[in-house]
Amino acid sequence: MPQGASLSLRELAKFYDGAGAVLGVSLDLEPGKFLTLLGPSGSGKTTTLMMVAGFVDPTGGDILVNGRSVARMPAHKRDMGMVFQNYALFPHMTVAENVGFPLKMRNMSRSERDDRIATFVKMVGLEPFAKRYPQQLSGGQQQRVALARALVFSPSLVLMDEPLGALDRRLRLQMQEEIKGIQRELGLTVIYVTHDQEEALTMSDMVAVMEGGRISSFGTPREIYEKPTNRFVANFIGESNFIPCHLEQAGGETLARLESGARVAVGASDLPAGAPGVIFLRPERLRLCAADDALPNKVPGRVMGEIYLGDASLYRVRLGDGLEVKVKRPNRGYGMPVREGDEMMVGWQPADSIVLRA
Numbered sequence: 001m002p003q004g005a006s007l008s009l010r011e012l013a014k015f016y017d018g019a020g021a022v023l024g025v026s027l028d029l030e031p032g033k034f035l036t037l038l039g040p041s042g043s044g045k046t047t048t049l050m051m052v053a054g055f056v057d058p059t060g061g062d063i064l065v066n067g068r069s070v071a072r073m074p075a076h077k078r079d080m081g082m083v084f085q086n087y088a089l090f091p092h093m094t095v096a097e098n099v100g101f102p103l104k105m106r107n108m109s110r111s112e113r114d115d116r117i118a119t120f121v122k123m124v125g126l127e128p129f130a131k132r133y134p135q136q137l138s139g140g141q142q143q144r145v146a147l148a149r150a151l152v153f154s155p156s157l158v159l160m161d162e163p164l165g166a167l168d169r170r171l172r173l174q175m176q177e178e179i180k181g182i183q184r185e186l187g188l189t190v191i192y193v194t195h196d197q198e199e200a201l202t203m204s205d206m207v208a209v210m211e212g213g214r215i216s217s218f219g220t221p222r223e224i225y226e227k228p229t230n231r232f233v234a235n236f237i238g239e240s241n242f243i244p245c246h247l248e249q250a251g252g253e254t255l256a257r258l259e260s261g262a263r264v265a266v267g268a269s270d271l272p273a274g275a276p277g278v279i280f281l282r283p284e285r286l287r288l289c290a291a292d293d294a295l296p297n298k299v300p301g302r303v304m305g306e307i308y309l310g311d312a313s314l315y316r317v318r319l320g321d322g323l324e325v326k327v328k329r330p331n332r333g334y335g336m337p338v339r340e341g342d343e344m345m346v347g348w349q350p351a352d353s354i355v356l357r358a
Contacts, residue, residue: 004032004189005066005156007052012061014047021047023213024061029206032187034180036200039210040236045193046161048210052191053159054078065156081150083160087142089134095145096121096130102153120148123182140171147179151186158183160192164199176203197237201225209233225282231356234280239314241286241325242278247355249273256355260321264297269355277355283314283328285352288336288344295347301325303342313338317346 007029014022022044029035037045050056052063054075063071070078081102089098100117108116121130124144134142143163150158160179164172180203183190194200200207201221209217209224209232217224217233228234231242245256247269256266256279264279271277288303289295301317304324308331315327315338327346329338338344 003154003156004187006031006064007035007157007189007191008062008064008067009048009052010062010064012048012051012063013059014044014051014056015059020213022051022058025208025210025213025215026061027208027215027218029189029191031189033205034183034188034190034192034203035206035208036192036194036204037208037210038194038197038200038236039216040195043210044213045195045210049159049161049191049193052157053080053082079156081153081155081158083143083146083150083158083163085162085165087134087146089142089145089149091134094131094133095126095137098134098145099148099152102149106153116152120152123151124148124178139167140175143167143175144178147182151182151188156189158188158190160190162194163192165194165196172199179203201237209236211236227354228280228356231278231280234354234356239283239326239328241281241283242356243281243319243323243325244358245277245279245355247271247273247275247277253350254355258299258321259323260299260319262299262320264299264353265350266353266355267351271355271357276358278358280354280356281325281348281352283326284312285348286325286327287347288315288317288327288329288338289347290336291345293345293347296350297353298345298347301344301346303338303340303344305340306338317344319346 009025009027012025025048037048039045051058058071062069096117099121100113103113103116121127124147126144164175204221207221207224208215211232217229225237234240244259248255248257253265255263257263266279299319301319304316304318307314312328312330316324317327318324
């Protein structure tokens, strides 16, 4: 069965006609971990993946697998499995033949090949369809064939380039669970490319958020979501509020002065006292409350509108200085009733806020 390899990228770069697509990407990934390269179009995530795969030659830097450089090694010698968005199946081959193709290219004996094909076709739940052709399968079934084909020869790394982008939401969620389950069961090292933040948070052990050919932030999904290192990451991952402020130091806690003149306690910040910044707050960390609520931070606001999300509602609230913030509130059937036009307080705990550079 596959055993994951370690991966290290050292100042990996790619230039096209003098323009940089990837500008010095460095990271270390432990064996058996699931890494997602996440970012908008043009951020360099797919180019980085293709350099790891060997389909694109780097302009500079190095790629180390288990400590060994593979940057100048041909793609077919890198021992990596690849899953593409368009599946790339052979239409004239059955499911079993598609899955077994990498083994045939490696001159594996027929008996061993048949055993491996049976194992991996069963693993992805396609035993009843082993003799069917790709055009006789649904999109989700074709993706399972592509996954089995990428795993069947026990690669050291599995690379996936937006493999679920063509599937509908329900099937995409199902495939996310199946891919993550197989990765954990086999101890695979996976490098996964997506622009879908929810997908990245759901599946990953580590996330590298890319912007302009560089890694803007690298950490666990919880770290990336709860404690973003800059405004780009905070804005790209999930819903965010940014409240302009100036830092003030007072005793053992950090205070921030809002544009309205109000002072609030905030979480730790790397900015010096007096520096302009923005208070970063997730909508689910804010509360609509009364003036006598025990929350340490409270500012007045007016409810401007509501978006019903099923399990929660997202409220637009205009603060006294005219700034609008979003407040996410679970629909649990109790608590203060909220209607458009209501004047209420918006409150939060200091630890739930981070002050970022403006």
